[in-house]
Structure formats: structure tokens, C-alpha cells
Amino acid sequence: MVRRHSITILLLLAVLLGVLPAAAQEDAGCGTPLALGAGSHINTRPGIYIRNLPTRSGGIAEYLQSSLTFRVVDGPICADNLNWWQVRGPSNINPGWIAEKESPAGRYLIFKADVDPATLCPEPLNFASGSQMPLLNDVRIRQEPGLNALVLHVAPQGDTATVISGPTCVDELNWWQVQVPWQGIIIQGWLAEGRFGATFVLDPDLPDPDAICGPAMRGLSIGERGSVNAIDNQPKNLRAAPGLDGALLYSLIEGIAFEIIGGPVCADNLNWWQIQIISRPEVIGWLSEGGPGNWAIDRFTQDRLPGN
Structure with a gap:
């Protein structure tokens, strides 16, 4: 009986000696963290992850391709034998948690930095007073x-x-x-x-969505001649100004010849040419060249003349 009691005590001691040091080792495995605190600033190595939780299994909130500066919000938290810091950086970067090292015995991924907080913003949008x-x-x-x-x-x-x-x-x-x-x-x-x-605001340097056009039709230029292409049996509108809001002057049928005297001008995602009708020189206006599959203009060539 005494022997069984002694064995039980030894087993309990073995469990305690096996468990308690293991927990202590897990905490100690993180090592001494950097001397950081809320409000401190750090620089990162390039090529590291920000995670949504302080653990390697946390979701990836951001991948940092280059070195950036962040402000420490909270931490450290010891997990996976690593010290983790909650950080917040430029407004175009998601906040989250960064491990202090790449592995318990590996190199540091972050470094304490003394920075001017006024330099931590991304490049501002191009607004001026009165914009x-x-x-x-x-x-x-x-x-x-x-x-x-x-x-x-x-x-x-x-x-x-x-x-x-x-x-x-x-x-x-x-x-x-x-x-x-x-x-x-x-x-x-x-x-x-x-x-x-x-x-939160519209970038003033974005192109006007109504002024985005592809390259103008090849071979067209001022002084060149062309004719109306109405192969779809739909007359083409000659307008007083470039754009779909330009006042309608005439509806032009297939084959009407003209000379280009201005353009191109991009409006309503279309290239517009100012033309003069050859048979009626007093008629001048703006004609859209159309686009692939529905060109409104045919170029004159030596082997193709209007009416042939």
C-alpha cells in the first residue's frame, strides 16, 4: 500500500514537473520585447504581413512590400513564441498586428523609430483653396x-x-x-x-469619365477627305459642337463627301471631327467617327472614291 502511495506521488510530481515548466517555457519563449509602448513609432522590414489577430494563424490584413512607419497602439502580446504589437499606419494601410521577429531566434521585423508624426500620411490629393x-x-x-x-x-x-x-x-x-x-x-x-x-472624396486628378477616348481613327487628319459611312442604314448626325449635346444641324446619309477642317476632340467617349461638306461648302459641323463595328467615317483612298 505504501508502495502504491509512493508511486502515485511520483506520478503527480512527474505531471507537475512536466506541465508547469512547459507553460513557463512557452511564456519565456517570447523573450524580452522591444522597449515600445502605445504611441511609439516603428519602422518595418519590407515583405512582412500585418495580421488581424496576434498570432501566425490570424488572417492577413495587409502585405507590406516596402518599409513603412507605424504607430504602436497596443501590445506586446505573447503568442507562438513571438511578441506581437498592434499597429496603425498610413490611412491607405489596414491596421493590425505585427510580429516583432520572424521566428523566436530569427531577425527583427520591426525597429523603434523616432519620427515626426506629421510625416506619416500618404501623399495627399491635389486640392487647392477654393476647390x-x-x-x-x-x-x-x-x-x-x-x-x-x-x-x-x-x-x-x-x-x-x-x-x-x-x-x-x-x-x-x-x-x-x-x-x-x-x-x-x-x-x-x-x-x-x-x-x-x-x-471619402473624389480625386480631382481622375480623368473626366466623359472625356476618355481611344486613339483617333488612323489616317484621319486636318485636310484629309472622307465620306459618311452609314452601312447600318442609320443617318449620321452632324452637330454644331462636339458631343452628343451639340445642336443637331443635319442628318447625313451614306456616301456624302467632306473635308476634315478640325479635330479630333474627345467628348462623350467619342472622337469628333469638324468637317465641311464638299458639295455644300457652307455646311460645317462636327461628326463622330464612331467606333469598331460602327464607324461613321470612310477615308478616301485611290482605289475607292465616293459612289464607287
Whole structure:
């Protein structure tokens, strides 16, 4: 009986000695973390992941192709024998957790950095004082630039703000001082142009969607002659100005010859040419060249003349 009791004690000791040191080793395996805290800034190595949880099994929130600077929000948390830091960076990068090292004995992936917070914003959009800023989302208008500033108003999607000044970089976001209308009054405050890769306002440098055209028809130029192509049996409209809103002057039938005297001009996603009707020189207007499968213009060639 005494022997059985001794064996039981030895088994319990073995379990305790086997379990407790293992847990202690798991915690100790993370090692001493870097001297960071909330508000510290770090630089990263290129080619690392930001995860949505502090563990290797966390989902990938972002892949960093280049070295970037981040602000520490929380941490460290020990998991997978690694110290993890919750970070927030430029507004076009998703926040999340970064491991301090690539492996417990591997190289560091992050380094403490002394930086000017005003340099942590992405390149701002190209707005000038007095510019009109169409809003793509409901946007908070704040008393001062910064996420903790008092919210004065929420400007609805579709409204247009007028830029007063900016940008100012605060909380890794570009802020613009703007004026927005609301129920007959003007509210002045600050809005962020975007966050987490989303842009809240329309980029002023985007091309006009109505002014995007392919290359003009080959062989057409001022001084060249052509004829109307109405192979689809639909007359082609000659307009007073380039664009579908131009006043209709005449409907041109197949084979009418003309000389090109201007253009091309891109309007409504079409290339337009100013032409002069050869048989009636007083008739001048703008004709769309059409597009593949429905060209409205035929070039003159030596082996093909109008009517032949």
C-alpha cells in the first residue's frame, strides 16, 4: 500500500514537473520585447504581413512590400513564441498586428523609430483653396483636424465641400479645412480625405469619365477627305459642337463627301471631327467617327472614291 502511495506521488510530481515548466517555457519563449509602448513609432522590414489577430494563424490584413512607419497602439502580446504589437499606419494601410521577429531566434521585423508624426500620411490629393470636393461617403466634419476632435456635422454622400485650407497630417490622415452647406447655413470644419485605403472624396486628378477616348481613327487628319459611312442604314448626325449635346444641324446619309477642317476632340467617349461638306461648302459641323463595328467615317483612298 505504501508502495502504491509512493508511486502515485511520483506520478503527480512527474505531471507537475512536466506541465508547469512547459507553460513557463512557452511564456519565456517570447523573450524580452522591444522597449515600445502605445504611441511609439516603428519602422518595418519590407515583405512582412500585418495580421488581424496576434498570432501566425490570424488572417492577413495587409502585405507590406516596402518599409513603412507605424504607430504602436497596443501590445506586446505573447503568442507562438513571438511578441506581437498592434499597429496603425498610413490611412491607405489596414491596421493590425505585427510580429516583432520572424521566428523566436530569427531577425527583427520591426525597429523603434523616432519620427515626426506629421510625416506619416500618404501623399495627399491635389486640392487647392477654393476647390470643390465632391463627397463619396457620409463624412464627419470636425472642429479640429484629428480623430478625437469634436464632430460638428456629418456631411451626407453626394454633398460638395469647398476647400478652405490644408492638408494637415494628424493621426496618419490628411485633413482639409472645408465649408459645407446645411439647411441654409455654412458649417466650417475639418474632414479626412480617406482612411484604411478608402477615399471619402473624389480625386480631382481622375480623368473626366466623359472625356476618355481611344486613339483617333488612323489616317484621319486636318485636310484629309472622307465620306459618311452609314452601312447600318442609320443617318449620321452632324452637330454644331462636339458631343452628343451639340445642336443637331443635319442628318447625313451614306456616301456624302467632306473635308476634315478640325479635330479630333474627345467628348462623350467619342472622337469628333469638324468637317465641311464638299458639295455644300457652307455646311460645317462636327461628326463622330464612331467606333469598331460602327464607324461613321470612310477615308478616301485611290482605289475607292465616293459612289464607287
